[in-house]
Amino acid sequence: MNASVSWLSAFVDAGKSANELRDLLTAHTATVEEVVTLRADLAPIVVARVVEEAAHPDSDHLHVTKVDMGTGELLDVVCGAPNVAAGKLYPFAPTGTLLPNGIRIEKRKIRGQTSNGMLCSARELGLGDEHDGIMELDVDVAPGTHFLDAVPIGDKRLVIDVLPNRPDLLSHLGVAREVAAITGVALTLPDIGVSDIVVPEARRFRRAGNAGGIVMHLEDTRLASRYMGVVIRGVSVGPSPQWLVDRLAAIGARAINNVVDASNYVLHELGQPTHAFDLNKVDPLPKMPERTIVIRSAKDGESILTLDGVTRTLTSDVTVIADSMHPIAIAGVMGGRETEVDAATTDIFVEVANFDPSRTRRTRRAVGLSTDASYRFERGVDIALAPRALERVAALILSLAGGEITSPPVDLYAGDLPHTAIVLRVERVARVIGIPIEGERIAALLRSIGCMADVDDRGAAVHVVPPSWRRDLRIDADLIEDIARLHGYDALPDEIRPYRPGTSSDAPLWTLAARLRDALSAAGLFEARPTPFVAGDASHVRVLNPLAESEGHLRQTLLETLATRAEYNLSHMQRNVRLYEVGAAFAPGADALPDETMRVALLVMGDRDPAHFTNAKPSQFDEWDAKGLAEVVVRAVGVEQWSLERSHEGGDLLWTIVVDGAARGHVSRVRLDAPVWASPAFGVEFVLRAVSNGDVAPPGEHAHDEPVPPPPRTPEKYRPLPTTPASEFDLALLLPAGVSAAEVERVIRMAAGELLERLAAFDVYEGVGVDAGHRSVAWRLTLRHPERTLRDKEIEGRRAKILSALTSELNVRQRST
Amino acid sequence: MLSDTPTLEEYLAYAADLTARGAAAFTAAADEDALETARIQFLGDKRGELLLLQRALGALPADSRRDAGRAFNDAKTRLTTTHDERQLTVRHATTRAPHLDLTMPARHRWQGAKHPVTVVIDEIVGIFRELGFTVALGPESESEWYNFGALNFPPDHPALDMHDTLYLGEGALLRTHTSPVQVRTLQRYAPPIRILAPGTAFRRDPFDASHAPAFAQIEGLAVDEGISFVDLKATLTHFAQRFFGKTRTRFRPSHFPFTEPSAEMDVECRLCGGAGCSACKGTGWMEILGSGLVHPSVLEAAGVDSERYTGWAFGMGPARIAMLRYDLPDIRLLYDSDMRFLQQVAE
Secondary structure, eight states: OEEEHHHHHHHOOOOOOHHHHHHHHHHHTSEEEEEEETTGGGTTOEEEEEEEEEEOTTOSSOEEEEEEOSSSSEEEEEEOOTTOOTTOEEEEEOTTOBOTTSOBOOOEEETTEEEOSEEOOTTTTTSOSOOSSOOOBOOOOOTTOBHHHHSTTSOEEEEEEOOTTOGGGSSHHHHHHHHHHHHOOOOOOOOOSOTTOOOOOOEEESSEEEOSSEEEEESOTTTEEEEEEEEEESOOOOOOOHHHHHHHHHTTOOOOOHHHHHHHHHHHHHSOOEEEEEGGGSSSSOSSSSEEEEEEEOOTTOEEEBTTSOEEEOOTTSEEEEOSSSEEEETTTEEBGGGOOOTTOOEEEEEEEEEOHHHHHHHHHHHTOOOHHHHHHHHOOOTTHHHHHHHHHHHHHHHHHOOBOOSOOEEEEOOOOOOOOEEEEHHHHHHHHSSOOOHHHHHHHHHHTTOEEEEOTTSSEEEEEOOTTOTTOOSHHHHHHHHHHHHOGGGSOOOOOOOOOOSOOOOHHHHHHHHHHHHHHHTTOEEOOOOSEEOOOTTSEEOSSOSSGGGOEEOSSHHHHHHHHHHHHHHTTOOOEEEEEEEEEEEOOSSSSOEEEEEEEEEEESBSSOOBTTBSSOOBOOHHHHHHHHHHHHHHHTOSSEEEEEOSSOTTEEEEEEETTEEEEEEEEEOOOOOTTOOOEEEEEEEEEEEOOSOSSOTTOOOTTSOOOOOOOOOOOOOOOOOSOOEEEEEEEEEOTTOOHHHHHHHHHHHHGGGEEEEEEEEEEOSTTSOTTOEEEEEEEEEOOSSSOOOHHHHHHHHHHHHHHHHHHHOOEEOOO | OOOSSOOHHHHHHHHHHHHHHHHHHHHHOOSHHHHHHHHHHHHOTTTOHHHHHHHHGGGSOGGGHHHHHHHHHHHHHHHHHHHHHHHHHHHHHHHTOTTOOTTSOOOOOOOOBOOHHHHHHHHHHHHHHTTTOEEOOOOSEEEHHHHTGGGTOOTTOGGGSTTTSOEEETTEEEOSSSTHHHHHHHHHSOSOEEEEEEEEEEOSOOOOSSOOSEEEEEEEEEEETTOOHHHHHHHHHHHHHHHHSSOOEEEEEEEETTEEEEEEEEEEOTTTTTSOOTTTTTSSEEEEEEEEEEOHHHHHHTTOOTTTOEEEEEEEOHHHHHHHHHTOSOTTHHHHOOHHHHHHTOO
């Protein structure tokens, strides 16, 4: 909403500057996003005093002056105006100024005398036609003051962010009401010279009525809850007076002609859209004695040429104003070209309607056109405003364009709904706002915004009937908001009051995600937060209305989007990628809602370590790094029983992460659209848990009585540290083809029994000295007895037992040295 | 040299002489090679002088062996100790050889980091945690009821439009805010409730410098008997001053379907400090969050008695705060996962 400060002042003369109004409205009503200085082209002009004045030596009409523009030095200025006089103040354009008429003021010599700037006339400043002389200023300001600050010329525009619950603020009347409520200054309708004009009172009908030569017919009250019209005959269409042109310009609208401008003026003054039709073009060939105007749904395929020159084909979603033949306006959006008021128009039909908000939204969408009118109808126009607006617009047209009203206006309206008072408990107000406010103060605040408010006998409750323009005030909470904002949010104390702890503890997934982020950041990876959209295919969850087909589905796995991010890095010549994410993935579900899971995933490629002169060619991330990171993940998650099962499928899958017998994730090679210089990429993905998107409880109910399981906790328990020495020995073993390290380890563990403290493979060798098809793998075993030192004989016995078990079970023998 | 049949006196004198010579030789050794030569001479396994001294023990009369043995042990200890000490010194000297250029760079491991948005969220959570808040989470795929209906959005509210919200099916969508977690939490847990709900929300906004179709949001909710607008204002003001440092705050009337009264909180513009600049359109303020008292119909939708309980809620965008904090010109930097960017802003 654009509001002109001078227009607001015509409603409520609160004596506030634009910035003061901005701060008051922002603090109490709606945010003023910006204060726009109009006539910014006059910003360089300053007020200057002519200190000395003398006739130009070489001219009979020029004057040579010394001018004080507040800089401390006097400027030589040559001036041709007859009225220049020493001691007086004038608008002054210093050198460098670009005047509104396009002339740039430069330092120059005029008949031998230097002139540093120009004293200006009203016309030179674009302030009228006056050019008999320079503009003498009768103001009490110091030289150097900006002209716009000294003279009430530059109106300012408040750009107000009006939220959907306050359509009443979409007019100067509405904003002025708030200013009046906040400042306590009385509100009056601006004097636009129509106080003597009498507009006959409207006659009310339910669905149809004759407005004097035209029959109005409202086909369905769901399209418009009120439809008023008046015929004015004998108007002369012409340009609007300057005050009206200025008013419209101040809010960014362009003047067109006196009839259209009157309609536009009333829209911005009162918030009521109105529309004038050229009566003689409505139903030019009436079948009945009277012309007809109908408010109805459009028929599919009907079309209309609107005022913006576009022919629009309509659907039944659209409400139209039609004559007996075809649509002549799109209701609440825009009029038609065929019935446009132009210079030849003499008789007009003025419509003042209240179109249904959601129907207007559908209409606006169907035709793809938003206007000042549709914007207001969609948000809701005060139902009681139509008669006032009709009187205002009719009077203004009569005053500007002449003509006469020969037949009373018609008001198609079912009548006001009965008011029911909202009972507002004073105690409740205190409880919600947090400070006690007396009943009388509550009533006064609410009255200031137009409510009827009566405090009951005991002072415990206020009975409130909101005004017709505040349909958003329905329950006590709505009223409490207005009380709080009018009292002032900033006037409330900032004291933190005692509170009770909540009944919920941290979501286990949150704690888990934090642990994973710490572990993976410590492992040298960076957290990514990509969006979950992928091109995808039928196996993915589809977005019904995606922004682009390339983002038409939701990822099923996090690695899908991490792979894209790796490719992004490769495309920016970044070959070292180490990314992880904790996020959601989606799979098609049993109904419209997908199955959502929370996961962790990571992707690594490139150098395992940062380049260093001791390691000129760092090794690259490989399967073993990925496996290790998978173990970092599983340990951070803290599951009890897990294993990494090697994949037998071949392909990119390396290991499956199995938890409690079920596959929960995997380690794999990641195929990328990668340049030749890129290293192989490896990924890990692990499902943390399913996220329920089902109902916690049916609407209106809760599930407070259902027990909430406490988050699982499995702290490591202390085991006594060893006090006895350990014994170590190595086994270099020959593994025939097909025997895995895991099998060997299993046999070793079985045979070694409880004494085996640690088992670690430390070398793998294939080649000279090892039979073809065999691998030599060396393990180091650490044995320890918890209570005593192991004897050599015991260790030797264990070693023999292990070797014998390996030979018999796996045909694995010791490698001969 | 010692005779084949030395007397005890001869043995003791020789042991002392050997000890003195050996210690002197070790101490004189300038490098590891010299020390090794001396070691072989005195402590060698095959012909070391100490070995000869040990063998000579057997040639002594039986009654002299005890004193001689002690002298031998002293000599052995003294020589071994002197050698080992010298070895440490010599080895240290060798490793500090002049060819080591200590101006060369250090060796590092890769450093990782949390995402800047996570860092911001963690910091916000940390401040509210001191005031008794815990973290709650909810699904990103939501039903229309939790996302809109339960939050008091009228059925014809523009937000429900296909133009603004990403739908997955009939009544199923990607949540447009984290506020559904309010309803889920209120249904699940009895008051008092004090939770923060960080998470991802979605809008049908194409990527541009300041919009993303998926973005981080953090929600706060406090519900109990006697919770008021003063609690809201005081808590959020406290938060702002903890998070941004000393700053003025202001609360402006606003409108959200699920709060009444509603308010937006501003802090002094981070760029101009409140003086007014182009970033804040001359107001000196910067919007940080939206908030309000929970609308009674939201409490009722979650089965909570709105007469007995009141509450407040807020929502804010950690990505926007991250943009302010790291001076980011484009929000896409937060989603591209460019390694160079993530390294740059790692904390």
